Amino acid sequence: DTAVSQTPKYLVTQMGNDKSIKCEQNLGHDTMYWYKQDSKKFLKIMFSYNNKELIINETVPNRFSPKSPDKAHLNLHINSLELGDSAVYFCASSRSAHSSTDTQYFGPGTRLTVL
Amino acid sequence: KQEVTQIPAALSVPEGENLVLNCSFTDSAIYNLQWFRQDPGKGLTSLLLIQSSQREQTSGRLNASLDKSSGRSTLYIAASQPGDSATYLCAVKTGNQFYFGTGTSLTVIP
Numbered sequence: 001d002t003a004v005s006q007t008p009k010y011l012v013t014q015m016g017n018d019k020s021i022k023c024e025q026n027l028g029h030d031t032m033y034w035y036k037q038d039s040k041k042f043l044k045i046m047f048s049y050n051n052k053e054l055i056i057n058e059t060v061p062n063r064f065s066p067k068s069p070d071k072a073h074l075n076l077h078i079n080s081l082e083l084g085d086s087a088v089y090f091c092a093s094s095r096s097a098h099s100s101t102d103t104q105y106f107g108p109g110t111r112l113t114v115l
Numbered sequence: 116k117q118e119v120t121q122i123p124a125a126l127s128v129p130e131g132e133n134l135v136l137n138c139s140f141t142d143s144a145i146y147n148l149q150w151f152r153q154d155p156g157k158g159l160t161s162l163l164l165i166q167s168s169q170r171e172q173t174s175g176r177l178n179a180s181l182d183k184s185s186g187r188s189t190l191y192i193a194a195s196q197p198g199d200s201a202t203y204l205c206a207v208k209t210g211n212q213f214y215f216g217t218g219t220s221l222t223v224i225p
Contacts, residue, residue: 043215100146106158
């Protein structure tokens with residue numbers, strides 16, 4: 001039973017298109033995250049939601065818009081895709097944003113390729 | 116702003132060797148430090164979590180240490196096996212945020 005799942009696993013699209021990536025966790029966690037991993041494997045946080053409220057919003061283009069319909073879901077919508085958006089996007093969840101014992105659980109990633 | 120560095124970037128060892136991976140961070144005001152493993156094409160799996168008040172954690176052949184004042188952590192892997200080949204990332208939690216290092220790519224040669 002997958003703890004953190006993402007769809008799709010692979011996404012190939014043309015520049016200028018709009019696409020969405022979905023994430024779901026069945027761990028009962030309060031906090032969810034989106035990370036971007038670039039070609040050099042550097043993992044950088046993009047957004048974090050705690051109980052459906054945005055708590056981290058790093059400097060990312062406003063073409064990226066997260067949406068959390070409920071605590072178990074955090075989707076990422078990307079408008080007007082650019083070549084530089086090509087990367088692997090990881091969703092993660094943790095029990096609480098404010099705990100020192102908090103472990104993050106990661107999804108399998110979505111490899112986005114913009115042509 | 117927190118910066119996390121991992122050395123070396125890549126490491127290749129023969130099977131059976133003990134090895135040490137290093138992680139350093141610039142801001143010692145952390146809640147915890149975690150070591151993760153990432154296999155090619157996969158997500159991250161948490162290996163060990165050390166709270167800021169702790170000095171080390173052990174799990175099987177893995178031992179992670181934390182020296183918060185000097186901004187350093189090490190991951191010790193004993194008796195390495197080919198199945199240990201992966202990228203190892205450390206991450207520190209500062210405030211609400213997790214900051215990741217760039218990883219060490221480990222290859223254990225049979």
